[in-house]
Amino acid sequence: MNLISRPTDRGRQARVIKIERILYPKGLSMEAKAAMKLICTGILFSTLLPVLTAIAQAAPRRIEVTAKRFEFSPSEITLKRGEPVVLIIKSADVPHGVRFRELGVEVRTGRGEASEAAFTPAKAGTFVGQCSVFCGAGHGKMKLILHIVD
Amino acid sequence: MAKFAALIVAATLLSLLLVALIGIQVLGCKADPPSRSETAIMNWIKHRLLVRGKDDKNPLNDSVADGKEAFSHYCVACHGLDGQNTGVPFADRMAPPVPSLAGKDVQSYTDGQLKWIIDYGIWPSGMPGSKGMLSKDEIWSIVTFLRHLPPAGSAGSPEMYSH
Structure with missing residues (x-):
């Protein structure tokens, strides 16, 4: 040797x-x-x-969504299963949030601020996120649709 | 036959209600407390005829904390933090008065009926409908919270009435 x-x-x-x-x-x-x-x-x-x-x-893909009474913009996003992402919620007015109950993902943000959450979609399908901070008369209709594809 | 009898009873009650409404017109529109019979009749009509959704099942379990939060957005203004009117100054000044949500009249509704009431409100009481203002999940979580209300007075008074 x-x-x-x-x-x-x-x-x-x-x-x-x-x-x-x-x-x-x-x-x-x-x-x-x-x-x-x-x-x-x-x-x-x-x-x-x-x-x-x-x-x-x-590094994780960053997706920025603007929250404004009473809609998210964009209102639909498509992600790939297993691909890590950072979801940023930016408020254009009052405090807002988004919660995907089935995915266990929630982001809350203050008045005019931005907050983010990192996650990796584990299952494919269509999930509906609801505004999770009460923001007024249209709060219940404020939805963010998430498509997770293979 | 039974159906026919029920129909007769319902028709009689509805005409009584009509008479009562005409009576209200004659007597004025003061928010006096309703009489016992008026309450009993209205309760029966609401439980059996007016409030729908009897068979709808609550899809959420384990959502008491979510329900407590959703309830705190504005339900507390009339129902108090405990759902039993604690600290609500006008609770018995309305006609009908704000009921205790822990009481038998409310608790005897099915989960589906409670969801329906929160969705659409109850006319002509002061109860508003919240469909669209709260999400479906939030409303179902409130139904769960209603089944697990804290003891009366244990949650304090709504902040808005303490300054």
Whole structure:
């Protein structure tokens, strides 16, 4: 095992020394070395940026719904089963909320504020969310339809 | 035959009601407490004829807390936090007076009938209909709450009457 790994180790060491020579040539001052390090870090991050963006895009889908007496806008949303989402309820007037009794999901928000809830739809079907904060004469008719598809 | 007899009784009661209504016209429209017989007749008519939904079943169980919250939106203004008029200053000044929801007259309705009453209200009492103002689930949860009312006076008075 050792016999096999030794040449590889030696090879790696050689490579490391080579890279160090390129990055930090002999005879450079401390300041220059520091500057080199900074530039290298910069290059590294700029190459990573697209990767980081891709990771951010893979984060839960965010769906914003505006609540206004006495309707949600949009009033219907379609989600994919198993795909994590963040549901944001933004009030355009008085305090509102939405509750999907069957899914155990509820978001409540204050006057003119926005609140959110993260969840992953586990079952397919059509679910009706009701406004969960009493908001006046049309409160009982304020519905948000959620379609969950496979 | 029994049906025919029931029809006769209903017709008689309705004509009595008509006479009573004409009587009200003659006597004026003061909100005096109704007489015992008037109450008894109206109760019978409401339970047997006017209030529908007798066979509708409550689809929600375990919704007492939801019902308590839904009840607090505006029902408490007339019925009090305990559903027994605690702290409601005008409860016995209405005609008919606001009933105790824990009393036999109300509790003897079926769940479906209570839902119907909350949906459509009761004319000509002060009870309004809440269909559309409250969601179906909220109304059913109120029915559940009505079956689990707290002891009279234990929930305090509605905030609006304490300042």
